[in-house]
Amino acid sequence: MDKILIIEDDKQIAELEKDFLEMNGFEVFVANDGHKGLKEAMTEAYQLIIIDIMLPSVNGYDILMMIRDKLNIPFIVVSARSDDMDKIKGIELGADDYMTKPFNPNELVARVKNQLLRYDRLLNVNKQQGEIEFNGVIINEESRRVLVNGQEITMTTTEFDILLFFMKNPDIVHSKQTIFERVWGEDEYGDIGTVPVYVQKIRKKIEKDYTHPKIIETVWGVGYRFNRL
Amino acid sequence: MDKILIIEDDKQIAELEKDFLEMNGFEVFVANDGHKGLKEAMTEAYQLIIIDIMLPSVNGYDILMMIRDKLNIPFIVVSARSDDMDKIKGIELGADDYMTKPFNPNELVARVKNQLLRYDRLLNVNKQQGEIEFNGVIINEESRRVLVNGQEITMTTTEFDILLFFMKNPDIVHSKQTIFERVWGEDEYGDIGTVPVYVQKIRKKIEKDYTHPKIIETVWGVGYRFNRL
DNA sequence: TGAAATTTTAAATAAATCTTCATGACCAGT
DNA sequence: ACTGGTCATGAAGATTTATTTAAAATTTCA
Numbered sequence: 001m002d003k004i005l006i007i008e009d010d011k012q013i014a015e016l017e018k019d020f021l022e023m024n025g026f027e028v029f030v031a032n033d034g035h036k037g038l039k040e041a042m043t044e045a046y047q048l049i050i051i052d053i054m055l056p057s058v059n060g061y062d063i064l065m066m067i068r069d070k071l072n073i074p075f076i077v078v079s080a081r082s083d084d085m086d087k088i089k090g091i092e093l094g095a096d097d098y099m100t101k102p103f104n105p106n107e108l109v110a111r112v113k114n115q116l117l118r119y120d121r122l123l124n125v126n127k128q129q130g131e132i133e134f135n136g137v138i139i140n141e142e143s144r145r146v147l148v149n150g151q152e153i154t155m156t157t158t159e160f161d162i163l164l165f166f167m168k169n170p171d172i173v174h175s176k177q178t179i180f181e182r183v184w185g186e187d188e189y190g191d192i193g194t195v196p197v198y199v200q201k202i203r204k205k206i207e208k209d210y211t212h213p214k215i216i217e218t219v220w221g222v223g224y225r226f227n228r229l
Numbered sequence: 230m231d232k233i234l235i236i237e238d239d240k241q242i243a244e245l246e247k248d249f250l251e252m253n254g255f256e257v258f259v260a261n262d263g264h265k266g267l268k269e270a271m272t273e274a275y276q277l278i279i280i281d282i283m284l285p286s287v288n289g290y291d292i293l294m295m296i297r298d299k300l301n302i303p304f305i306v307v308s309a310r311s312d313d314m315d316k317i318k319g320i321e322l323g324a325d326d327y328m329t330k331p332f333n334p335n336e337l338v339a340r341v342k343n344q345l346l347r348y349d350r351l352l353n354v355n356k357q358q359g360e361i362e363f364n365g366v367i368i369n370e371e372s373r374r375v376l377v378n379g380q381e382i383t384m385t386t387t388e389f390d391i392l393l394f395f396m397k398n399p400d401i402v403h404s405k406q407t408i409f410e411r412v413w414g415e416d417e418y419g420d421i422g423t424v425p426v427y428v429q430k431i432r433k434k435i436e437k438d439y440t441h442p443k444i445i446e447t448v449w450g451v452g453y454r455f456n457r458l
Numbered sequence: 459t460g461a462a463a464t465t466t467t468a469a470a471t472a473a474a475t476c477t478t479c480a481t482g483a484c485c486a487g488t
Numbered sequence: 489a490c491t492g493g494t495c496a497t498g499a500a501g502a503t504t505t506a507t508t509t510a511a512a513a514t515t516t517c518a
Contacts, residue, residue: 388464
């Protein structure tokens with residue numbers, strides 16, 4: 001089911017939110033401060049983030065600005081009633097929805113479901129026939145275009161060919177040797193050592209955090225695997 | 230590429246919208262009040278208008294009503310969450326899409342692209358048989374005429390044949406080899422090297438800046454692609 | 459037929475990409 | 489913790505491919 005990240009310093013409130021969301025079948029992770037939240041958002045694949053603006057150390061607004069471009073997922077902003085309206089206004093554009101405390105947890109759940117549905121529709125708008133999609137990565141063989149979270153990413157010839165091979169054969173470990181043979185051609189002479197270079201290049205383009213790859217994993221001593229999460 | 234007009238009194242929000250749209254290759258003009266927006270909409274040729282309903286002087290709703298009939302382009306209406314839903318409902322008739330603040334700028338971009346594609350398809354339905362239009366380029370197979378932004382452009386035989394092939398098969402990467410075969414004929418002997426020369430000639434006639442082609446893109450190491458948007 | 463337009467060829471230039479290699483980090487088993 | 493093997497990383501040089509230009513060859517049509 002969908003994974004949700006809550007960035008909220010008030011542990012009591014966070015727990016309450018978590019309980020209600022879990023009762024509704026969501027998988028929930030709570031980060032109690034901005035730094036943890038930022039790190040978590042960038043390394044794990046969440047479908048939605050609930051963030052409190054008034055965080056003690058790092059400002060929730062700053063976090064929002066940092067993540068918004070990178071992640072194409074809905075954000076729900078939570079703020080105390082007393083927050084000045086200027087701040088709220090600035091936030092308006094980065095968030096998909098916002099709620100003022102105190103609020104009814106059931107309303108939160110409803111809004112979460114609403115946003116997830118909305119994004120689902122949005123993503124499908126851009127999806128065409130003949131395309132393969134996993135993990136928010138859409139690859140189109142005909143047009144040779146790649147979308148990552150709805151954003152077009154430019155790929156060089158070899159990068160594209162390798163990614164296509166991976167996505168046509170997901171969840172299988174491929175050795176560098178077979179990757180080379182399948183992409184460069186059976187009878188090509190050449191150094192297998194180029195493969196890792198390309199894997200890294202692709203990771204930089206499709207992974208949230210390429211130093212901790214989740215989509216193209218290294219299987220030590222064997223090869224690489226494109227995961228369907 | 231496509232020109233977009235934003236009518237929005239909140240300069241901060243307008244700038245953010247502008248930034249995101251420009252990052253996606255759109256040309257954007259911002260009008261900070263209704264009067265300027267109205268004037269701009271009527272004098273320049275925009276492909277899409279984003280309008281805030283709650284404008285201070287002239288009501289966004291009134292502007293919409295004034296332009297709606299005159300311009301056959303998509304409108305995206307933006308409104309604050311506090312607006313009563315009745316008003317939004319009434320607007321639905323005149324607008325093609327609407328969004329309530331707060332919203333995610335990436336979503337705005339997605340909706341803009343979506344509307345432009347929708348209108349593109351709509352326009353093509355009304356086209357005469359044998360006519361194709363993408364990116365402001367209209368090609369008529371029967372009369373062998375080409376219009377670029379309403380202006381007739383003269384094309385030589387081969388230039389026309391290649392452009393026609395491209396526009397009959399948009400969003401697909403074609404190698405020089407296949408272009409040659411499809412245009413010159415399967416069994417024609419000859420040098421593939423002429424194809425790039427023609428691509429350049431066509432670009433000079435249909436692209437705004439042929440050194441940075443947006444319509445006929447080069448897919449390095451593979452071929453060329455005529456983009457629908 | 460002969461001038462003008464068009465098409466093709468070819469060569470120089472420019473640009474993007476591929477490969478290699480050196481270095482350091484990481485992993486698994488001892 | 490040590491060690492031999494494997495992987496990640498970044499950058500430079502080599503290579504491949506595309507663009508551009510101009511001139512030669514061909515076709516068109518008055």
